[in-house]
Amino acid sequence: MYCRYAFKRILMGIVIYVVIIFIYSVLFNIMFAVSNIYLLKEPIIPMIFSRWIDTLTFNYGQSMVIRSFKGETDVFKIVLERVPNTLLLFTLATIIDIFLGIRLGIRKAQKVGGYMDKTTSIITMVCYGLPTWWVGLVMIMLFAFIFPFFPSSGILSVPPPETFLKRVGDVLYHMFLPVMTLVLIRFWGRAYLTRNIVLVNLQEDYIMSARARGIPEKSVLYGHALRTSAPPLLTMSVLSLLNSFSGALIFEGIFSWPGMGTLYWAAVQQNDIPVLLGNLSITTLIYIVGMILLDLIYGFLDPRIKVGKNG
């Protein structure tokens, strides 16, 4: 049952990807035709299809200005070598943020309406419209220039340290400021959502019966309430990872983190359209893969899907 669900979901994802790439191709070709960036010699309809096929086969063409770290001009290679850096930064930030956010959220749900719940909820709302990249700017100004504790940009020192361990340490040192900024802004929102999800579950009868049976509060919270809240919590976490991934690309540019966001930044500045489009396709691909993974894990955790309706 689960296999069929998984197969359907993956197939669906692939179809969506193909359709989205087609939409991009139509959109951008029409825009090129309108704004005359490329002098099109061919008629537009064959162009749309040839570009569609090219993009689907990862044939993004050559960059105009931007080079890869090794000096290549192949757009696919330029984008691909930046993907791990981006994933590293956002995955680490999200893991820390999930850990802190869920803990705080459960504490909030436990004493709803209490002093801590109220103050942290206010902070959540204050942070709601706060641009992460702006906080990043302020952090850099404070902790890299006014009080020079941390490096302001990059992933490695110049020249990079020689041993592997030292290099890992150096990367972590460079990551500290961006990761801290991301966590500091995000985890309030996550705590608030966790609180709402757990709160609804805490009002269920089985919690009352667990409490009535004298099961310790800690095990009621972490064992019973958190267990049933796991699927929505997980959805929310992965979804926010994906959103942070696509939304915080600006954030990377602020910290000159050599990932895909900084590539957008550079491509916009130098008007390198092949790189821009290639980067967009890869971003979309990662985004959709993330969505598929999310549904697969959700299906695995949710018994109704895992066992199937008839099971």
Add this chain to the structure above:
Amino acid sequence: MSAEKKPKKSSSRLKMQLVDFWNEFKQIKFGIIGIIFLVIAILVTIFESFLIPFPEASTRWRDITYWEDNPRNAPPAWINWFSKKDYTPTTYIDDINFEENIMSPTMTLMTSVIEYDYRYDVPPIDLIYRGRYKGSFTLNIVLERPDGNVLNLVNKNFSSPSWKDFRVAIGTEAKNPVQSFAKKYQNSSVQSVKVNNVLFAQANETILSNPQPLKGTYKFKVNIIKTSADTIIEEPKLVLSGAVSGILGTDNAKRDIWSGLIAGTKWALFIGLLTSAISVTVGVIYGVVSAYYGGIVDSVMQRIWEIFANIPLLPVLIVLAAIFKPSIWSLIIMMCLFFWVGPVKTVRSMALQIKEETYVEAAKALGASHARIIFKHMVPILIPYSFASMALNVPSAILYEASVSLLGLGDATIVTWGQILHDAMNGGAVTNGLWWWVVPPGIAIALIGMTFAFIGFAMDTILNPKLRTR
């Protein structure tokens, strides 16, 4: 609610529902705070021109001549309260009264004395005398210092048959007299003399190397000799371009940041409210229609929704903006194209429930049209949810615009907070610690975001009774 028999009742039922909603909303403290903030933001937009010293900031933000009298990168004036030294703030002296003496049929002497009380430690960056004129005249400015020294600063001729601006920067015009004045007290080999440092310094042997401020009343005697009968001079003013300036300082293009910030408020509200209103309306109707028709329509609409939901929004916006160079309108349209997906899923599940209600069935049985059922019976129930969703969408619309602007892809004919931050990043505000340029626009974005978050979360609490905190 019991079934009403009179046909007119459905609009009043909606009204009652909204009144109930408002009564509940009033109970939530932070919701009220949000409303107050929103009212303040709207008031700021309405009374914009009274709040800012540069009323044309909105339209002439990128016009260098409009800002040329301000100092560059000056901190806000209120840092004087915290620092040991007092910095001269930017001052505009424009109530200048002339005494006219007609000397001959063609020559008229106009004199005026501008008194300036200098009680600061750090002198202004520059002194500028400016105005508009037609005809020809000679401008002569003599400074009488508190210690009795008299310096002849400027002698300059102007002539133009048509209206023209004149602008005399004393800092560059008066180099020679000031230099010879300073050399009387200190013999220094220093070639370039900072005019304003000397003008406002005590006349002693350290006037060049370590100028001490000379506090007191400075008298600028401005003598204008009109050398033709038809000469007219308008709007004369003396500008002291200070070491500190305005409420929030200036940027590296001499622009007053406070003016930019206030002028940006209306754009933030406009972008946020319009985008979220359009996209949520579209999304709600889309969800209701999808749920109401069901079957094949529903699955097609849900597939389309899925495709839109899988597009990473910000990168697409950036790429579109980079190729398209959007105006503010096209940016709003682009955002609406993707923002409508937000409420669809929730609305659809709510509409599926409403669809099964007896009054919808009754309406169907009475032969009401599809459109009537959707817009008269289903959509109104979702209005409170739509408002909450709109409120929570406003900050993200503002944020997206700011992000696109930060990359330098915003509409160049207006001023938004994101654009100020873009200039700040490019102008090295971060590396040089020019906090008054970086911090306020971000706080403004955060404040507006917070306002709508307060309102939205308050509505959310009403709509989800399970989240009540007793």
